[in-house]
Amino acid sequence: MIYFDNAATSMPKPHAVISAMSEAFKSCGNSGRSGHKYALTAAQTVYECRKKLAMMFNTRPECVIFTASATEALNIAIKGTNRIGGVTLVSSMEHNSVMRPINTLRKNGETVLRQFLVDVNSDDITCDNFSSVSRSATNVVITHASNVCGRILPIKKFRSLLSDDVVFILDASQTAGHIAIDIVELGVDIMCIPAHKGLFGPMGVGALIINPYSDVIIEPLIEGGTGTNSKTFEMPENYPEKLEAGTLNVCGIAGLSAALDDVEFNDKEMDLFKYLVMSLNDMVDIILYGTPVKNNWNDYVPVLLFNKKGFDCETLCELLAEKGFALRAGFHCAPNAHMTLGTYEIGGVRLSLSKKNNRREIDRFLNVLDSIKA
Amino acid sequence: MKKVIVLSSITYALKAQELLKNNGVYSNITRSKAVKNIRGCGYGVSFDSALFEKSQSLLINSGIPIIGSTDEK
Numbered sequence: 170m171i172y173f174d175n176a177a178t179s180m181p182k183p184h185a186v187i188s189a190m191s192e193a194f195k196s197c198g199n200s201g202r203s204g205h206k207y208a209l210t211a212a213q214t215v216y217e218c219r220k221k222l223a224m225m226f227n228t229r230p231e232c233v234i235f236t237a238s239a240t241e242a243l244n245i246a247i248k249g250t251n252r253i254g255g256v257t258l259v260s261s262m263e264h265n266s267v268m269r270p271i272n273t274l275r276k277n278g279e280t281v282l283r284q285f286l287v288d289v290n291s292d293d294i295t296c297d298n299f300s301s302v303s304r305s306a307t308n309v310v311i312t313h314a315s316n317v318c319g320r321i322l323p324i325k326k327f328r329s330l331l332s333d334d335v336v337f338i339l340d341a342s343q344t345a346g347h348i349a350i351d352i353v354e355l356g357v358d359i360m361c362i363p364a365h366k367g368l369f370g371p372m373g374v375g376a377l378i379i380n381p382y383s384d385v386i387i388e389p390l391i392e393g394g395t396g397t398n399s400k401t402f403e404m405p406e407n408y409p410e411k412l413e414a415g416t417l418n419v420c421g422i423a424g425l426s427a428a429l430d431d432v433e434f435n436d437k438e439m440d441l442f443k444y445l446v447m448s449l450n451d452m453v454d455i456i457l458y459g460t461p462v463k464n465n466w467n468d469y470v471p472v473l474l475f476n477k478k479g480f481d482c483e484t485l486c487e488l489l490a491e492k493g494f495a496l497r498a499g500f501h502c503a504p505n506a507h508m509t510l511g512t513y514e515i516g517g518v519r520l521s522l523s524k525k526n527n528r529r530e531i532d533r534f535l536n537v538l539d540s541i542k543a
Numbered sequence: 544m545k546k547v548i549v550l551s552s553i554t555y556a557l558k559a560q561e562l563l564k565n566n567g568v569y570s571n572i573t574r575s576k577a578v579k580n581i582r583g584c585g586y587g588v589s590f591d592s593a594l595f596e597k598s599q600s601l602l603i604n605s606g607i608p609i610i611g612s613t614d615e616k
Contacts, residue, residue: 201553204574216557397552400583410552
């Protein structure tokens, strides 16, 4: 099967990831819980991964908090920094991992939710829309790139339009591993990432990454044992342990650590993406949503949304699966993004590339897609 | 005689160990009785007591939070 569902999770995972996880199952005890060799091997494994992530995103190892997913990291960041009576600002492209926790805060009267409209064709218009509602914002939570159409948002520009005391949380679920990210340069306080998408790590691991120059205070969402200072019922004051109660997924973290050794940023993915989009543009019965319009390829990660005239998106996705292609149809847990793109009623088929894809796979896909007739 | 500097967590203990190593101080991660007496459960770095002043200032200058220090026989 040809795999084009990398925005959901990347496949196939590298052998080095599987080997590292297998080795960790044999050699790692519980990190931070004892001084014997198994516990220390686990601790060293976790620390090595913290260092690699810190280097990749330009922060310090202790500013890397491991979680079970990007969703968990976002929940910790959103709820742990919320200011009662404040205003939380989001874009119109957010995933439910952002919208649902904020909606709960809103329903409980703990924040006021405001949204600005993203114009996928113009960062200037998007920034104007942002400015029109950002004045009262106390917290900002924005996706780095849409999980529906791959459009990267102008995060650095947004930051420049905010006062320093506004907490800025970045959902980098679709960009981590696809583009280089410097948390200091972007100026966001917190970014949340999954291990299992662009980074090619395993499922079950995510990270909350704190800007080393930010003074943001994040209260724990989950409290419990940390292996330190056990005689007190208070959580530790220092990161990462303040936000890492309970046993870490050491085997998953070992897998992520191995995956990070293989991350490289080059033009391969985007060259394939360009070829795919331009080829689909030439097919008269294909409708694309939110794709580049003026060679602004650098504003995208390789994710695209389309429909084929005469087909419901789920039906088309099933037909493609029968013919050996793994894609995803529906609403992709981001209803407002579909509202923005004009597909709220019908949804769409999402195709998402990775560094493992190649031109031959895309040619086969284009041929099969073209051959499917209503 | 060994000296132990007690850190707030295993993360800081490993960071401290790496920093000390890069500056010629070889240490071990420990959860010895000496650590327990200061911290309850916790971790420290154990090294030659003659290197205490140098080690302590290295950690302080790098912003690594030190909980305390003690002797380990």
